[in-house]
Amino acid sequence: MAIPLDLRAEAHLDPSLHYRNPLSAHWQQPRTLLLTGATGFLGLYLLGELLTQTQAQIYCLVRANDAAAARQRLQGLWQEYQLDPSLGDRVQPLVGDLSQPHLGLSATAFTELGSRLDGIYHSGAGVAVTQPYDRLKAINVGGTQTLLHLAHIGQTTPFHYLSSLGLFFGQGTPAQGRFQESDFPEPASVKGGYKQTKVVSELLIQAAQERGLPACIYRPGRILGHSATGIIDLIQNPKDFLFILLIACVQLGCYPQVEEAIEAAPVDYFSRAIVHLAHQPASFCQVFHLLNSRPSTWLDLVATTQGLGYGLEGVTVEAWVEQWRQRGAAVLTPPLQGLLSQVIEARGTALFPPKPGIDDGQTAQALGTIAGAYPPPSLDKTLLQVYFRYFHHQGAVSQPPLA
Ligand SMILES: NC(=O)c1ccc[n+]([C@@H]2O[C@H](COP(=O)([O-])OP(=O)(O)OC[C@H]3O[C@@H](n4cnc5c(N)ncnc54)[C@H](OP(=O)(O)O)[C@@H]3O)[C@@H](O)[C@H]2O)c1
DSSP states (O other): OOOOOOHHHHOOOOTTOOOOSOBOTTSSSOSEEEEEOTTSHHHHHHHHHHHHHOOOEEEEEEOSSSHHHHHHHHHHHHHHTTOSSOOOTTEEEEEOOTTSGGGGSOHHHHHHHHHHOSEEEEOOOOOOTTSOHHHHHIIIIIHHHHHHHHTTSSSBOOEEEEOOGGGGTTSOOOTTSEEOTTOOOOGGGOOSHHHHHHHHHHHHHHHHHHTTOOEEEEEEOOEEOOTTTOOOOSSSSOOOHHHHHHHHHHHHTEEEOOOOBOOOEEHHHHHHHHHHHHTOGGGTTOEEEEOOOSOOBHHHHHHHHHTTTOOOEEEOHHHHHHHHHHHHHHHSOHHHHHHHHHHHHHHTTOOSOOOOEEOOHHHHHHHTTTTTSSOOOOOOHHHHHHHHHHHHHTTSSSSOOOO
């Protein structure tokens, strides 16, 4: 019989790690940073924000054969995602791998890197949600453990970890009705290898905080395309179910009449928030919930989409799923069709499974949202027009939106 996974026991932080050295003197105006996951969707925009909001040299851990190939990977994505034309010489690709000892660097290079850093942003992760814990452990848990060692070298390096609000899904209802930033999921009821590795990483970071590491945890919710370009991955590794569903509705000419609150925001809203929060002294040892607190619903999104000239008829969810099964393959590009089919096979007509209430009060306070300093974005006609222009340009919807 398989031994149940004890996630608390998995969160083993080297007992020799105590963060007693002074904090890196330049943490607020960093000179040197490390970013993992810079070739990822959120990671790439985090890199853009770090370049904008700081003057730092940014080491980016990239999987590649050599430094030239790593730079080429970053440069290619940089152009594809229409970021500033040149990466510039403040970006230093570092060939490595989160699953390897010392990140795949030599022991000397690892120590030298650690002694120079003013901040670590850990956004890299294996995100294959269908993989079991053991397959993701080396990258997601091992990578966090290695980076917590790196933060210990030389002056104590502030640490920023990208987790996920998904950890609360399937957790029942919390005592206060909504999960607060201070809440932690019950490890034993977190299902799925990806989420389990994220829980273990959060536990590791909590342990490091208790031993003196100034670390912050950011838990993003659903992330949408960039608000100016609409760019999101629709081809290599599409992830966002919500907009794929909306694209399918446009292509089928009908939508399921279901209730669902939408708390998603564009990637640039989240990446800007993370880098802003990371530089506030009050952020140390805090957890942040990144969601869009401006209320919106699935039916609002549909109505806005109709306003862009797409004729959409409301039908029951059962009728919609039937339409999808009959005509979906003919109207959607293969990567989108593959992902939506998987979701519908798993969920049937429960397209939006019940989700817990999540509070972002502490995050909104820290961002100044409540005082109007960092207003949550509106999923309005202007934004959806940007998205649908991009979807049309990519061949995902046949008709462009109305100007
Ligand atoms: N996007 C979302 O909707 C979302 C929502 C909540 C939380 N998050 C969290 O936010 C973070 C960033 O998300 P994302 O959207 O940027 O993810 P992503 O697009 O899947 O990118 C993952 C990044 O991690 C890197 N990576 C994976 N395995 C690695 C390894 N062994 N060594 C080095 N790098 C490795 C990938 O590099 P390669 O390019 O070489 O594969 C890529 O740069 C993740 O930690 C994720 O869990 C994301």
